[in-house]
Amino acid sequence: MDNRGIPPESAIKDKVLQAPRTVSGKPFVFVAKYGTLIGMFLMLISFSIAAPKFFASVTNLVNIVNQASLTAIIAGGLTMALVVGEMDLSVGYTASLAGVLVTGLIVDQHLPVPVAIAVVILVGGLIGYINSLLVTKLRVNSVIATLGTGSIVVGFNFAYSQGVPIASGVPEAFKNIALGRLMGIPNNIIIMAVVLIILWLILNHSEWGQQIQATGGNIEAARLSGIRVDDIKSLAFIIAGCCAAITGILLASLIGSGTTSAADGYLMASFAAVFLGSATLKDGEFHILGTFIGVLIIQIGFNGMALFGVPTFYQYVFRGSILIIAVGLSTVARRLSKR
Amino acid sequence: MLAVPEITSPDQSAEKRANMREPFLEVIGLRKHYGGVQALKGVDLKVQAGEVHGLVGANGAGKSTVIRILAGVTTLDAGTILLDNKPYVVTDPQHAARLGLSFIHQELNLVPKFSVMQNMALGLPKANTLGLINWRAVQREVKVAADRVGINFPLDVPVGELSVAEQWMVSIGRALVRRARLIAMDEPTASLSEGETRRLFQIIRELASDGISILYVSHRLDEILDLCNGITVFKDGQAVLSTNVAETNKQALVYAIAGRNIATSSYSEASTVSSSPVVLETRGLSRGRSVKNVSFSLHRGEVLGLGGLVGSGRTELARLLFGADRPETGTIYLEGVRWNSDSPDKAVARGIGFVPEERRRQGLVLDQSVSFNINLPTLHTLRFAPFIPLLNHRKADTTAQAISNRLLVKTPSVHTRVGDLSGGNQQKVVIGKWLTRDLKILILDEPSRGVDVGARAEIHKIIRELGANGVSVIVISSEVEELPGLCDRVLVMAEGRIAGELVGQEITKEAIIHISYENTINETGDGNG
Numbered sequence: 001m002d003n004r005g006i007p008p009e010s011a012i013k014d015k016v017l018q019a020p021r022t023v024s025g026k027p028f029v030f031v032a033k034y035g036t037l038i039g040m041f042l043m044l045i046s047f048s049i050a051a052p053k054f055f056a057s058v059t060n061l062v063n064i065v066n067q068a069s070l071t072a073i074i075a076g077g078l079t080m081a082l083v084v085g086e087m088d089l090s091v092g093y094t095a096s097l098a099g100v101l102v103t104g105l106i107v108d109q110h111l112p113v114p115v116a117i118a119v120v121i122l123v124g125g126l127i128g129y130i131n132s133l134l135v136t137k138l139r140v141n142s143v144i145a146t147l148g149t150g151s152i153v154v155g156f157n158f159a160y161s162q163g164v165p166i167a168s169g170v171p172e173a174f175k176n177i178a179l180g181r182l183m184g185i186p187n188n189i190i191i192m193a194v195v196l197i198i199l200w201l202i203l204n205h206s207e208w209g210q211q212i213q214a215t216g217g218n219i220e221a222a223r224l225s226g227i228r229v230d231d232i233k234s235l236a237f238i239i240a241g242c243c244a245a246i247t248g249i250l251l252a253s254l255i256g257s258g259t260t261s262a263a264d265g266y267l268m269a270s271f272a273a274v275f276l277g278s279a280t281l282k283d284g285e286f287h288i289l290g291t292f293i294g295v296l297i298i299q300i301g302f303n304g305m306a307l308f309g310v311p312t313f314y315q316y317v318f319r320g321s322i323l324i325i326a327v328g329l330s331t332v333a334r335r336l337s338k339r
Numbered sequence: 340m341l342a343v344p345e346i347t348s349p350d351q352s353a354e355k356r357a358n359m360r361e362p363f364l365e366v367i368g369l370r371k372h373y374g375g376v377q378a379l380k381g382v383d384l385k386v387q388a389g390e391v392h393g394l395v396g397a398n399g400a401g402k403s404t405v406i407r408i409l410a411g412v413t414t415l416d417a418g419t420i421l422l423d424n425k426p427y428v429v430t431d432p433q434h435a436a437r438l439g440l441s442f443i444h445q446e447l448n449l450v451p452k453f454s455v456m457q458n459m460a461l462g463l464p465k466a467n468t469l470g471l472i473n474w475r476a477v478q479r480e481v482k483v484a485a486d487r488v489g490i491n492f493p494l495d496v497p498v499g500e501l502s503v504a505e506q507w508m509v510s511i512g513r514a515l516v517r518r519a520r521l522i523a524m525d526e527p528t529a530s531l532s533e534g535e536t537r538r539l540f541q542i543i544r545e546l547a548s549d550g551i552s553i554l555y556v557s558h559r560l561d562e563i564l565d566l567c568n569g570i571t572v573f574k575d576g577q578a579v580l581s582t583n584v585a586e587t588n589k590q591a592l593v594y595a596i597a598g599r600n601i602a603t604s605s606y607s608e609a610s611t612v613s614s615s616p617v618v619l620e621t622r623g624l625s626r627g628r629s630v631k632n633v634s635f636s637l638h639r640g641e642v643l644g645l646g647g648l649v650g651s652g653r654t655e656l657a658r659l660l661f662g663a664d665r666p667e668t669g670t671i672y673l674e675g676v677r678w679n680s681d682s683p684d685k686a687v688a689r690g691i692g693f694v695p696e697e698r699r700r701q702g703l704v705l706d707q708s709v710s711f712n713i714n715l716p717t718l719h720t721l722r723f724a725p726f727i728p729l730l731n732h733r734k735a736d737t738t739a740q741a742i743s744n745r746l747l748v749k750t751p752s753v754h755t756r757v758g759d760l761s762g763g764n765q766q767k768v769v770i771g772k773w774l775t776r777d778l779k780i781l782i783l784d785e786p787s788r789g790v791d792v793g794a795r796a797e798i799h800k801i802i803r804e805l806g807a808n809g810v811s812v813i814v815i816s817s818e819v820e821e822l823p824g825l826c827d828r829v830l831v832m833a834e835g836r837i838a839g840e841l842v843g844q845e846i847t848k849e850a851i852i853h854i855s856y857e858n859t860i861n862e863t864g865d866g867n868g
Contacts, residue, residue, distance in 0.1 A: 205729045207718040214715055217704035224663065224695055224702070225715040225772060226687025285706075 068299035069192035075270035077243025084236035085216035086142035090150035092267030098248025103258030128241025132234035167257035178253035276326035284334030369418035396573030441514030451499030504535035523554035624669035629655040631835035644826035652835035692773030702769035705758035710739035763794030
């Protein structure tokens with residue numbers, strides 16, 4: 001297009017004026033953006049120096065990623081819910097239910113393994129969809145809504161399993177999913193990579209992802225741009241539910257049984273990871289790569305503590321502190337980037 | 340030397356002002372940048388005590404940035420600010436308030452559920468020894484302030500139930516309670532009627548004669564010339580003109596603001612539009628008290644204005660057409676077929692676009708880029724191929740670049756965060772969102788509110804081009820000067836009804852005002868409270 005009337009200098013002038021853009025006066029943003037990464041490398045280096053034989057071994061590093069993979073999947077799903085501007089506190093309980101349900105369907109209902117897995121992932125999606133209906137149709141605050149569904153999910157879990165772990169008769173074919181390797185790489189890592197890449201593609205390179213970001217950024221503007229914001233929220237919740245189910249299934253496969261509250265702890269870990277990730281590389285914006293890095297940081301911390309035999313209560317303190325620090329960093333980064 | 344301008348209401352204010360040679364507020368060499376945008380490039384500003392000082396300039400010229408720095412909302416990069424000849428360094432808005440500077444923004448920052456009394460007392464430390472609020476003392480103080488601004492409505496009603504004009508009075512009253520010595524007002528008359536505006540001016544003049552300085556930000560040059568003593572014109576982050584009102588006129592100001600002469604729009608030749616086919620028709624459309632039995636038709640390529648006072652139901656009507664709200668009764672026909680408009684996505688799919696009144700709250704995802712926002716309604720056209728559900732970001736950027744070139748959006752790049760742009764450029768982005776698609780109808784609600792003269796002329800040009808290309812445009816405007824010359828036809832609304840229709844040469848400022856007021860006064864008895 002031609003320029004109409006406005007002197008072209010003005011455009012050029014504005015281009016030149018980009019020069020003063022520096023990080024000056026924004027050390028906090030810098031710290032928040034790259035501090036998490038620096039922290040991760042500091043942990044890696046200090047653990048490696050302290051326990052070179054154990055920590056820095058290839059086996060252990062693969063082990064870390066392997067252990068991180070379950071958290072990464074559930075946290076990746078949670079990232080979608082947070083990007084769309086909602087909370088999902090039910091993911092941990094959904095994962096626990098998924099573990100019980102998948103083993104139960106295989107052992108008691110004699111469903112073929114792939115069918116059982118597909119059914120359970122659908123159940124996870126259904127829980128997410130119900131969450132979204134509570135939020136979009138009933139207009140219940142998502143914290144409350146998912147807190148409620150989370151508890152209901154626990155109830156169903158107990159009703160189905162009577163609180164007794166389903167351990168005997170779990171077929172090797174199911175256990176081998178989490179324990180097996182493909183070309184030397186643990187299956188969990190491969191599944192995680194596939195899930196995270198799909199989530200990343202959805203969020204950054206699909207219409208849905210742009211609409212999820214728009215809805216989370218300004219719901220009214222998104223609605224007035226012709227986006228079906230309620231459907232988009234449902235989509236985000238459904239993805240979160242499905243990912244939670246996948247994590248639950250993999251955990252059941254890993255421990256070889258369906259245990260009623262096995263995956264509950266993933267709630268805290270995934271929230272901490274997602275918020276830590278939002279302060280990584282970006283100014284408090286939730287994103288998939290960040291979530292992955294957040295999960296790694298937490299896992300490295302746990303692994304290091306386990307290696308050095310740190311008492312269990314410190315691990316809880318660590319996890320709680322990480323969550324608070326992560327949310328704090330994320331908020332500070334967002335606020336300072338707007339000044 | 341300090342020239343004292345002629346003052347319309349002389350009495351003691353002139354001599355008071357003459358005594359004060361030292362400026363009350365002095366700003367020297369102020370610099371500030373946001374992201375890649377240099378908002379201030381060394382600005383000077385002097386305000387005397389008891390002076391009403393007008394700040395004018397295009398959007399993005401730097402007025403609001405100066406205000407934000409004075410308010411302690413943003414930090415400055417470089418420069419000096421003197422208050423009473425002492426360095427003025429503020430850390431936060433409360434600090435600015437303690438030093439006697441009060442800021443009233445367009446959005447008015449009042450708590451809607453709080454009463455007038457509570458709002459005026461906000462932030463006032465009035466606790467007794469038990470740490471409780473001494474409401475009686477507060478009440479006394481608030482009463483005094485309320486009387487000064489002539490508040491004649493009860494102090495115990497929630498602010499949310501007041502009119503915009505009354506809320507302005509509350510805001511000014513609050514500034515007085517905090518013993519403000521300088522009050523900055525941002526576009527105070529944007530939502531006020533003529534009568535309310537006159538009342539506000541009277542209050543401002545009284546405050547000035549009491550020695551309070553006023554920083555008055557507005558795009559309405561006639562008001563500036565009527566009200567202010569001194570005027571500073573901003574352009575591209577610099578104060579390009581600092582003058583006394585007596586030494587300037589509207590033309591000089593416009594020239595200083597724009598740096599070029601803006602062709603005043605004249606009425607386009609007698610419209611052939613009414614003979615073109617009807618695109619949209621409504622029959623008996625009603626919703627609550629805001630839209631009552633509205634029937635009209637919109638022709639292809641027509642620019643239809645919706646005039647009338649604020650609150651006459653124009654925005655509400657537009658929202659019905661776009662499906663943002665649902666009508667209680669009545670029908671809409673789109674291209675001759677009955678159309679059930681119940682959600683914006685359906686309207687968008689049918690080629691209707693909507694530029695809402697509040698662009699920051701309703702029109703833009705501020706944290707996202709220009710490109711992101713422009714492409715939002717048309718993401719489905721950006722796939723690599725119909726069967727690949729992935730977006731072609733390069734195509735998106737090319738489209739956004741073409742649109743921003745066409746609309747002359749001033750932005751470092753299409754990847755710039757939209758929140759970093761100025762108001763006028765943001766508005767162009769909101770309009771640009773709809774130009775990427777096959778557009779049949781574009782509804783613009785107050786398209787030039789808070790937009791500078793240059794950008795306004797450009798927006799008007801875009802609207803006329805759209806009309807010439809067969810797009811039907813509905814323009815809502817509260818500024819009576821805006822509709823003549825822009826529209827083929829104007830419907831004037833009053834009290835939720837279409838009170839009059841003006842075509843071609845009949846569209847004049849006077850006619851619109853006449854119809855609006857004529858039909859409003861009759862019904863104000865049961866009007867909104």
